[in-house]
Amino acid sequence: MSGRQWDESDVRIRPNKKGSRPRTKDRPKHEDATIGRVIGVDRGRYTTVVDEGTKTERTVLAMRARELRRQAVVPGDRVALVGDISGGQDALARLVRIEERSTLLRRSADDTDPVERAVVANADQVVVVVAAADPEPRPGFIDRTLVAAHDAGITPVLVITKADLREPTDLLETYVPLGLDVVVSRAGTGEIDENGSLPVDEEALSTLHGLLDGHVSALLGHSGVGKSTLVNALTGAGRATGGVNKVTGRGRHTSSSAIALKVPESPTGTWVVDTPGVRSFGLAHVDEQGVVDAFEDLVPATAECARGCTHAVDAPGCALDAWVEEGKAGPHGADRLASLRKLLASRVEASEDVKELGEHGA
Ligand SMILES: Nc1nc2c(ncn2[C@@H]2O[C@H](COP(=O)(O)OP(=O)(O)OP(=O)(O)O)[C@@H](O)[C@H]2O)c(=O)[nH]1
Numbered sequence: 001m002s003g004r005q006w007d008e009s010d011v012r013i014r015p016n017k018k019g020s021r022p023r024t025k026d027r028p029k030h031e032d033a034t035i036g037r038v039i040g041v042d043r044g045r046y047t048t049v050v051d052e053g054t055k056t057e058r059t060v061l062a063m064r065a066r067e068l069r070r071q072a073v074v075p076g077d078r079v080a081l082v083g084d085i086s087g088g089q090d091a092l093a094r095l096v097r098i099e100e101r102s103t104l105l106r107r108s109a110d111d112t113d114p115v116e117r118a119v120v121a122n123a124d125q126v127v128v129v130v131a132a133a134d135p136e137p138r139p140g141f142i143d144r145t146l147v148a149a150h151d152a153g154i155t156p157v158l159v160i161t162k163a164d165l166r167e168p169t170d171l172l173e174t175y176v177p178l179g180l181d182v183v184v185s186r187a188g189t190g191e192i193d194e195n196g197s198l199p200v201d202e203e204a205l206s207t208l209h210g211l212l213d214g215h216v217s218a219l220l221g222h223s224g225v226g227k228s229t230l231v232n233a234l235t236g237a238g239r240a241t242g243g244v245n246k247v248t249g250r251g252r253h254t255s256s257s258a259i260a261l262k263v264p265e266s267p268t269g270t271w272v273v274d275t276p277g278v279r280s281f282g283l284a285h286v287d288e289q290g291v292v293d294a295f296e297d298l299v300p301a302t303a304e305c306a307r308g309c310t311h312a313v314d315a316p317g318c319a320l321d322a323w324v325e326e327g328k329a330g331p332h333g334a335d336r337l338a339s340l341r342k343l344l345a346s347r348v349e350a351s352e353d354v355k356e357l358g359e360h361g362a
């Protein structure tokens with residue numbers, strides 16, 4: 001999906017269906033448009049926040065202008081709005097432009113699906129949530145999201161929930177040495193709140209607040225890992241959830257699409273983007289080197305590999321096995337290598353299709 005804007009060069013090569021009306025009359029395009037941040041997407045309607053952090057902050061509902069209908073607009077996008085931007089009950093603005101994105105988190109449905117889907121725009125953090133137990137942690141999912149984050153130039157954070165059920169020793173041994181922030185959370189001692197949410201221990205919450213402050217963070221995790229519990233705790237549970245509903249005009253549980261939620265008491269611009277629909281991260285859009293690069297504990301070994309090494313199990317001259325055997329990738333190096341190889345192998349069938357489609361921009 002192209003995040004590129006509808007610029008003048010497109011105009012020139014496009015046949016002008018309306019006849020010979022000079023294009024210059026349309027320019028400059030929507031120079032006086034108001035910029036909003038997309039916080040929710042629901043059946044072609046975009047909920048945006050304008051004048052964020054000011055007295056006139058309000059939500060404005062918008063529809064995409066015709067010329068943008070083939071472009072994905074996702075939570076986190078900054079968009080230009082014209083028309084009725086009053087934010088009144090029946091007001092509907094027109095979304096005429098997607099501002100340049102600083103980052104775009106993407107995935108494909110699976111590793112053999114060449115169609116990329118935009119997930120979240122302008123996030124500078126990806127928070128991968130896994131449970132220490134119930135459901136069992138799946139390092140494959142963690143590694144995939146780390147690859148997607150690395151590819152998008154987004155800082156990853158790992159949150160391990162339910163440490164009250166099991167100490168996440170293996171996960172910590174594996175991921176802490178990689179240098180990413182790892183937060184361990186467990187059920188707190190307080191009461192279950194009015195949303196039915198379990199309390200989360202204060203220490204984990206305050207660490208998380210520190211990491212989230214001032215950032216736009218995309219939250220990813222399998223169903224049941226405690227993502228909603230965390231989101232409720234972070235966004236203030238009952239009281240703040242009410243506030244969130246006021247902002248979005250609907251309950252967060254009624255939608256299966258991604259939604260950006262404000263973190264109250266954090267500086268303006270602090271958002272968590274919940275992505276309930278995203279269960280897996282197909283990586284057809286990431287090239288082989290991009291996958292390898294996300295395994296920072298293994299990357300140094302590849303300098304010793306034979307030229308053009310595929311790093312597969314039977315690849316001649318692959319230096320990765322020796323690297324792991326020598327313990328240079330830590331106590332779980334063998335698992336890390338297996339995970340990398342699994343990811344590389346799952347993408348082999350996909351690569352031919354992707355090549356055929358050619359290179360597309362973000
Ligand atoms: N023991 C324990 N249970 C937890 C913890 N966090 C969440 N849970 C429970 O785990 C279950 C799933 O939590 P949710 O927050 O609904 O998980 P989710 O990831 O949002 O799952 P979906 O709503 O299906 O996407 C609930 O019963 C929570 O009360 C924790 O730290 N410890």
Ligand SMILES: [Zn+2]
Pocket residue numbers: 302305306309310311312315317318319320
């Ligand atoms: Zn190799």
